[in-house]
Amino acid sequence: MVYEGNSLSVSMTEAGIAELVFDAQGSVNKFDQQTVKELDEATAAIASSDGIKGVLVRSAKSTFIVGADITEFTALFEMPEEEVLEWVGKTSKVFDRFEDLPMPSVCAINGFALGGGCEMTLACDLRVADTTARIGLPEVKLGLMPGFGGTVRLPRVIGSDNALEWMTTGRDRNGQKALNEGAIDAVVNAESLHQAARTMLLDAIAGKLDWQSRRQQKQAPLMLNENEAMMSFSTAAAMVAAQAGRHYPAPHKMVATVQKAAALGRDGALELENQGFVSLAKTDACQAQVGIFLADQLVKGKGKKMAKAATKSIKTHAVLGAGIMGGGIAYQGAVKGIPTVMKDIAQPALELGLGEAAKILGKGMQRGKFDGAKMAATLNNISATLDMNAIAACDLVIEAVVENPKIKAAVLKETEDTVADDAIICSNTSTISINQLAKALDKPERFCGMHFFNPVHKMPLVEIIRGEKTDDATIAAVVASTLKMGKTPIVVNDCPGFLVNRVLFPYFAGFSQLLIDGADFTAVDKVMEKVFGWPMGPAYLLDVVGMDTADHASGVMSDGIPERMQKIENDPVTLLYTNKRLGQKNGKGFYNYGKDKRGKPTKVAADEAYALFQGHVAEKRDFDTEEIIARVMIPMANEAIRCVEEGIVGSAAEADMALLYGLGFPPFRGGIFRYIETMGLANFVALADKYASLGPVYQISDGVREMASSGKSYFA
Structure with a gap:
């Protein structure tokens, strides 16, 4: 045995091949800090051992490596910026040291090779996958970019265009697609994987495969002339701007980092990657998206545990x-x-x-x-x-x-x-x-x-x-x-409305009161869609729900929680309903719906709706963005807090996932509780108090006031 740790081991086999085998004690392999440390120790052991001619990297489990241990991210990312930079720099150097071993390496990929797992495969000289493989760099879904050399190696292996598409979308590839794009060197049946990887490694050892030039390519600047670079990166930047928008900084940072690193060798490019990773780790979007991942794991874990207990x-x-x-x-x-x-x-x-x-x-x-x-x-x-x-x-x-x-x-x-x-x-x-x-x-x-x-x-x-x-x-x-x-x-x-509708209708109530006070529903929709990030603003959402459904549900909520959810006098939603403007159900609500000459759906603010509201609402006036957001979101946040306090939902994390999956809450904000905590509980209390005179839905509970004063968290 060349090396033995808790998560991986290295053993000598015939023909001078050392097999580095990932086999963590849990159900899957992942790059937690202990595994990274062991990889570094194993690399040193290989480098100092006589007789090793090549290294075969594989997994003893049904999947290769699912990525980094995201449960460690919360504590890591709370460290000062320079400490996060030191951590990611040291970790990425572990992959460099493996890549620099003085003998060829081949990776045998089965199942998932994602994030750090994909980066491990890229640190090898050659890669062979089986038909179960799924390979990719999904860090963008956590508001991050690859941090263990992915932005450096992948563009140099498959070209910057393909690499940026991989990284900015976060979509993984099966073995055949990865082969077509040049990310791997062969695809075989699962039962042939180990032997195919050994054969490939023996060919490299024998000089039949030029592994040295492949390694040099990964460590050199990108092979792009000035025009190619301009086309590649301007196209990628435009694609990211169109698809990701301004709320998600990670894909923008990836494009900028790969572009800046194009003329640099591995070390300079990796330094830029480290810096980009740290800058993203400190963003609200990253904290929100990591929070979503952890909340999703909690929800899935609870569901699986309950399902396992089912007797019928x-x-x-x-x-x-x-x-x-x-x-x-x-x-x-x-x-x-x-x-x-x-x-x-x-x-x-x-x-x-x-x-x-x-x-x-x-x-x-x-x-x-x-x-x-x-x-x-x-x-x-x-x-x-x-x-x-x-x-x-x-x-x-x-x-x-x-x-x-x-x-x-x-x-x-x-x-x-x-x-x-x-x-x-x-x-x-x-x-x-x-x-x-x-x-x-x-x-x-x-x-x-x-x-x-x-x-x-x-x-x-x-x-x-x-x-x-x-x-x-x-x-x-x-x-x-x-x-x-x-x-x-x-x-x-x-309870009335259960969780999702119980927190949704105070949001609608805040919107209705804004209209009564003179706001333009199109202006509110624009702010809540473009700035806050909802897929639909409240007027558009009400049209989709249907004014008949909304009016009925608000009656149920009013009967069930009369102390906070009494029907609003002159509610614009009720005015639309009583005038048979039901929304998309009959093509007319806040907006008029139809089709253009090409048959594509149209949505136009309805003059008839404005006419209906006249005399029932204040004279139209402009509200600033912050006030619009506060006036519709505080009621939703307050009711979500009460649902947790009353035990309607088991945790803030479950409430966040319910709103994300049931209403399309903006993922870059992480859910209603993550939104409150990003703002800061004390700041939320102060903001709600500012609008408390607007009515009960703006008045906070004693529970949140006490949590704010004592510095507590809903995610503790």
Whole structure:
């Protein structure tokens, strides 16, 4: 044994080949600080050992290396800038020392080789992957750039254009695509990987493969003349500006760093990479995106733990109520291989539901996501029926009928009378109390909420709502089934609006009050989209939700939480609703919707909406950007805080992910709690106090005031 550590080892095999094998004690290999230290020690051991002619790098696990240990980032990035620079500089030099070993190296890549794992492969002279490999540099998704030599080596291996596309999008490649782009040297079947890597290394040792020139290329300046450099980097900068926008600094920094480093050798280029990495590590966007990753891991971990505890296996679904939402839910189960009965009382609704599923599949085929066989199999998994008895043998029934408590209660009771005693019954309600609906059932312990978001196939979140009498077995089974459907379940306790809608409607209330005070809805939308980063401003979102739905839901919220959410007098949303301006449902709301001469959708601020508001709102005036953001976001933040304080949601991290996955909260802000904490709790309290006179939704709880005064964090 040449070297043995906790995460990797080096052993001699025949023909002078040393095998450096990553085999961490956990389920996957990753570059935590201990593993980096061991890699450096192993490199020194190889360099000082006699008889080693070549190094084969591989993994003993089903995947190569998934990247750096992101759980270490939070503490690392809180260090002073010069200390972060020292850490990343020392770490990247470990990869340099491995690359500089006086013998050829070959990397055998199986499964994921991402981030630091990809950078490890690039430090080798030659690379062979199997058909399971996924190779890439996804650091941009954390608001970062590669920090272990990726921005230096990859452009010199595959060219700056390809490398910048890899790095600025963060998309990984399969083995064949990586081979086509020159990132690896061969692709083989999984069972042939080890032997293929050994053969390649023996050829390098024998001089049949010129590994020295490959190494020199990685350490030299980029081979670009002035015109090529100008074209390459201006094109990349334009692409990043169009796709990433101004809220995400990481892709911009990558382009600038590779451009500056183009004329430099490895050491100078690596110094620029280190500096760029540190500057990004200190940005709010990076802290937010790292926070999202950690929160997502927490949510997934909770979901998997609950699913593992499930005692009932869900093999078949039923969806009651077809139409667009029912069709979307039926599609989501069917596309994941779950046989689904879609039941309605009207044939046109069934046809609409089947049409929705077919439309989603058709678009997927156009994008190459599905083939004809997948489309046929999915549609065959959906059985449309008018017969209630067709659901009798289903394990999980999802009620998705009209949002009316009496109708829902009647349908739920009929369902209970039809299905088996151990079948689970769920309601896809967006606002109606699960405890209230449970009163219609003889066995409320097997009932819970299962709130999907529209469009179902695109929105990752499903809120699982626990009623007072829902038992743990029901929640576990529904969480397991949600995961099987490819969705992210977040379990919340019952309350008006549950979590997502409960925090959304105070946001709408803040918006309505702004309009009453004279704000222009197009100006508010522009600020909330372009500056704050929402995919839609509040007026546009209300048009998408539908004024009828919004008015109904605000009534439910008003009845449930009257102390803060009383309906607003002269609410512009109600004015639009009573004048049958429902939004996109009928093509007219805050905006008028139509199509241009080419058939493309149009959205134009509606003069009719302005006319309706006249006499009900103050004279139009301008509000500055900061005030617009504060007046719509403080109510949302306050209600999210109350949801955590009341135990409606288990943690701030889960609340952040719910808003990210359910509403499209801007990822570069990290979620509502990350937004509050980035601002600083004391600053948030001061800002809310500034607007407290506007009403109860602006008035903070004693809990957040105490946390601010004592310097506590929602993520501690």
